[in-house]
Amino acid sequence: MVNTIVLILVALMALASNVNAAGFRLAEQDAKATGMGNSFVAVADNASAVWYNPAAITNLEGTNLSLGTVMVAPSMEHTNVNGTKDKIENTLHIPPHFYATRKINDQWSLGLGVNAPFGLSTEWDKTTALTRKVATESEVKAINYNLNGAYKLNDKFSFAAGASYVMVDATLNKWHPAAAQEITLEGDGHGVGFNAAAMYKYNDKLNFGANYHSKVKAKLEGDLVATGVFTGPVKTELTLPDMLQFGAAYKYSDKWLFSAEADYTNWTTYRNIVIKKQSNSDVVSTDTKNWKSVWAFRAGTEYKYSDTWKFRAGTFYDNNPVTDARFETRVPDTDRVAFSIGAGWNKGNITVDASYMYLMFRERKITDSLQDNGAGVGATTLNGKYNSAAHLPALTVGYKF
Numbered sequence: 001m002v003n004t005i006v007l008i009l010v011a012l013m014a015l016a017s018n019v020n021a022a023g024f025r026l027a028e029q030d031a032k033a034t035g036m037g038n039s040f041v042a043v044a045d046n047a048s049a050v051w052y053n054p055a056a057i058t059n060l061e062g063t064n065l066s067l068g069t070v071m072v073a074p075s076m077e078h079t080n081v082n083g084t085k086d087k088i089e090n091t092l093h094i095p096p097h098f099y100a101t102r103k104i105n106d107q108w109s110l111g112l113g114v115n116a117p118f119g120l121s122t123e124w125d126k127t128t129a130l131t132r133k134v135a136t137e138s139e140v141k142a143i144n145y146n147l148n149g150a151y152k153l154n155d156k157f158s159f160a161a162g163a164s165y166v167m168v169d170a171t172l173n174k175w176h177p178a179a180a181q182e183i184t185l186e187g188d189g190h191g192v193g194f195n196a197a198a199m200y201k202y203n204d205k206l207n208f209g210a211n212y213h214s215k216v217k218a219k220l221e222g223d224l225v226a227t228g229v230f231t232g233p234v235k236t237e238l239t240l241p242d243m244l245q246f247g248a249a250y251k252y253s254d255k256w257l258f259s260a261e262a263d264y265t266n267w268t269t270y271r272n273i274v275i276k277k278q279s280n281s282d283v284v285s286t287d288t289k290n291w292k293s294v295w296a297f298r299a300g301t302e303y304k305y306s307d308t309w310k311f312r313a314g315t316f317y318d319n320n321p322v323t324d325a326r327f328e329t330r331v332p333d334t335d336r337v338a339f340s341i342g343a344g345w346n347k348g349n350i351t352v353d354a355s356y357m358y359l360m361f362r363e364r365k366i367t368d369s370l371q372d373n374g375a376g377v378g379a380t381t382l383n384g385k386y387n388s389a390a391h392l393p394a395l396t397v398g399y400k401f
Contacts, residue, residue: 024140025241025265027296027318028070028357029097029115031394035342035355036300037314039259042209042249043300044199046351046398047099050113052245053211054148054160055199057101057109061400064101068353068396069094076388095119097396111148111162117213118142118240141169142218142240146195160197166190166240168218187222191240210246215239215269221278233278239269247298257302267291267321289326294319300340312342312355327366327382334364334386342394351398361388 030048033040040048044056047066072093078086095116103109119142148162169188193216200208221235247261270291276282300314320333327333342355364386 024118025243026070026072026095026117026119027263028392028394029117030066030099031068031070031342031353031355031396032312032344034070034357034392034394035312035314035340035344035353036259036302037298037316037338037340037357038263039247039261039298039300039314039316041211041245041261042199042207042247043257043259043302044209046353047101047111048097048113048396050099050101050111050146050148051097051115051117053197053199053209054111054150054162054195055158055197055211056150056209057111057148057160058103058107058150058152058158058199060101060109061103063103064099064398064400066099066351066396066398067097068394069096070357070392070394071095072390072392074388074390076386079385079387081383107152109150109152111146111150111160113144113146113148115144115146116142117144140171141167143167143169148195148197150197156201158199160195162195164193164195164213164216166193166216166218168220168238170220170222187220189218189220189238191216191218193240205251207249208247209249211244213243215242215266235276235278235281236273238273241266241269241293255304257304259300261298263296263298263316264293265296265321266293268293270321290323291321291326292323294321308346310344310346312340312344314338314340314342324366327364334361334388336361336388340392349400351400353394353396353398355394357392357394359388359390359392361386361390363387 027038028034029051030046032046033048033052036043040052042053044053045059047060047064049056049060072095074088075090076088080086097113097115099111099113101109101111119140144164144166146162146164148160150158150160152158167188167190171186193214195211195213197211198209202208217237217239219235219237221233223233243266244264245261247259249257249259251257268291270289272288296316296318298314298316300312303311305311316338318336318338320335322333336359338357338359340355340357342353344351344353366383366386
């Protein structure tokens with residue numbers, strides 16, 4: 001029974017795992033923005049402004065629609081302390097995004113967005129020697145539905161506010177050493193939040209933008225499924241962090257646009273995970289994560305080759321929130337640098353944006369992990385060197401009328 005409780009705790013406390021953004025955040029939510037290194041809060045000149053800066057939708061005429069994905073192809077290798085190497089399965093993730101805006105009149109605009117700002121998955125190869133004994137598979141889908149209203153105060157200032165409804169669905173596998181089998185936990189839940197944004201046009205060349213998304217507390221319920229071990233309902237709460245971006249965009253000439261941005265994620269919301277039984281709300285266990293809040297710094301540029309073609313590039317440095325003591329293979333995070341390129345094609349009412357981003361993760365060496373995730377094989381299982389990278393091709397198609 002002790003092993004079962006630990007397994008429940010491990011599965012639910014790790015309800016998000018990826019090798020894309022800091023922690024388990026997915027910052028890339030549009031192909032054009034990704035091509036500019038996500039330095040987009042002061043640009044936000046297409047329908048994805050619903051996510052990046054909804055105050056900017058007051059500058060979009062008529063109705064604007066966009067649909068696309070920023071795909072993620074991660075790779076990760078763990079060199080164990082004994083010299084053996086483990087790796088994750090090669091998987092292509094395709095999280096979608098959809099945005100729609102409508103200009104009501106000269107002052108008011110509405111925006112709707114559906115995207116996946118948190119999630120993805122990590123699955124360690126089943127042939128791995130040690131890492132698989134800690135975590136086999138984690139897959140989480142967090143879908144965000146966001147509605148915004150924006151108001152243009154004058155030619156310089158625009159403001160926006162909105163509400164979000166987030167649905168979380170998780171399937172998590174864990175190796176049970178005593179029973180020599182994998183067990184599966186499936187759970188889902190939801191939460192609500194809000195957002196606010198502002199755009200300031202200093203002059204014809206310089207814009208400033210700011211965007212805030214509140215934290216979202218999702219109540220989750222799940223069932224542990226295994227053969228001859230344990231089956232039982234549990235519940236917990238997962239608080240997604242609040243996020244703040246602010247930046248500037250400078251139109252150097254009719255051809256060149258430059259942007260810079262600072263991005264803050266308040267990961268202190270991921271501090272304690274309390275597991276309770278569904279039947280009587282008795283506390284099964286409390287786990288301390290103690291993640292830290294982090295900054296990312298982004299820069300991007302766009303070159304207007306013609307009315308039909310535009311070309312883009314960007315970069316960012318992203319700090320990771322996971323301390324060495326709390327390191328775990330479900331979120332094997334580290335600081336990273338990204339480089340991106342992109343292109344946009346426009347003909348009439350149709351726009352097609354494509355981009356590619358390469359994430360380079362700094363090698364992380366773990367020597368004092370406190371986590372063994374209940375595998376019963378010792379905390380040193382997580383020690384060693386971690387090397388990761390990710391390829392992010394993106395495509396977004398837009399239509400306006």
